[in-house]
Amino acid sequence: MPVLEVRDVGKVFPGVIALGGVTLNIEQGEVRGLIGPNGAGKSTLITTIMGVHRPDSGSIWFRGEDISRMHIWDRVRKGLNATHQTALYVPELSIRRHIELGIMVNGFPATDVMLIAETVGLEGEMDENPDVLSALGAKKLEIAKALSTRPSFIMLDECFAGLSFEEGMEVIEIIRKIAEERQLTVLVVDHNLALVERVAHVTTVIDRGVVIAEGTFEELFSNQDVVDAYMG
Numbered sequence: 001m002p003v004l005e006v007r008d009v010g011k012v013f014p015g016v017i018a019l020g021g022v023t024l025n026i027e028q029g030e031v032r033g034l035i036g037p038n039g040a041g042k043s044t045l046i047t048t049i050m051g052v053h054r055p056d057s058g059s060i061w062f063r064g065e066d067i068s069r070m071h072i073w074d075r076v077r078k079g080l081n082a083t084h085q086t087a088l089y090v091p092e093l094s095i096r097r098h099i100e101l102g103i104m105v106n107g108f109p110a111t112d113v114m115l116i117a118e119t120v121g122l123e124g125e126m127d128e129n130p131d132v133l134s135a136l137g138a139k140k141l142e143i144a145k146a147l148s149t150r151p152s153f154i155m156l157d158e159c160f161a162g163l164s165f166e167e168g169m170e171v172i173e174i175i176r177k178i179a180e181e182r183q184l185t186v187l188v189v190d191h192n193l194a195l196v197e198r199v200a201h202v203t204t205v206i207d208r209g210v211v212i213a214e215g216t217f218e219e220l221f222s223n224q225d226v227v228d229a230y231m232g
């Protein structure tokens with residue numbers, strides 16, 4: 001049974017059909033890519049899975065349970081978490097504090113803080129404020145925050161945006177590490193196809209709110225619908 005099942009999910013915003021019936025199945029332990037042109041509905045899919053908003057139609061199942069009507073915090077408690085396109089920080093709080101929050105709220109042991117910091121490579125900057133971080137450092141902190149709730153499934157939105165190829169490869173190393181060491185299932189969303197190709201086992205393509213293809217990169221880019229979506 002897939003760990004996550006998105007069944008025919010629709011989401012309409014005033015004047016725009018963001019998701020027009022998306023179906024997606026992700027297996028335990030998979031690193032899945034999700035690509036698609038700007039405005040395709042990638043971020044809306046993530047926020048709908050997290051419970052930021054309710055789907056207008058269809059349902060979302062996590063580990064065999066219908067979570068479509070569940071509050072965001074209950075979804076987090078069940079093991080889901082995500083990083084968002086734009087990082088959110090409290091400038092007065094140290095990096096350590098940002099990672100500690102999710103750990104304390106959930107009553108997890110304080111030792112999680114350093115373990116997570118070491119996993120993402122922020123252990124030397126824990127007492128700094130987030131505004132000293134480079135674009136890569138900010139991505140690391142986003143991933144650290146998502147890990148702080150001990151998720152079993154994380155979704156990383158625009159996880160390579162603003163990074164060089166080499167920095168993107170560092171993020172890929174972190175993704176591989178967490179997938180292996182923490183047995184996480186990961187959904188990687190980005191525009192940088194060369195980087196998504198390097199980390200994802202299977203990639204799903206969405207365009208205008210619907211899934212148009214799914215497969216390895218070789219399969220995807222021999223598909224005319226995918227080429228057309230990217231070439232306009």
Ligand SMILES: Nc1ncnc2c1ncn2[C@@H]1O[C@H](COP(=O)(O)OP(=O)(O)O)[C@@H](O)[C@H]1O
Pocket residue numbers: 013014016017018036037038039040041042043044045
């Ligand atoms: N909160 C919102 N209110 C209104 N429209 C939105 C909102 N979020 C996204 N949209 C619209 O939904 C569509 C899909 O957006 P989004 O999911 O952000 O796409 P992507 O992440 O693939 O670029 C776009 O047309 C976008 O303008």
Ligand SMILES: [Mg+2]
Pocket residue numbers: 042043044085157
């Ligand atoms: Mg987006």
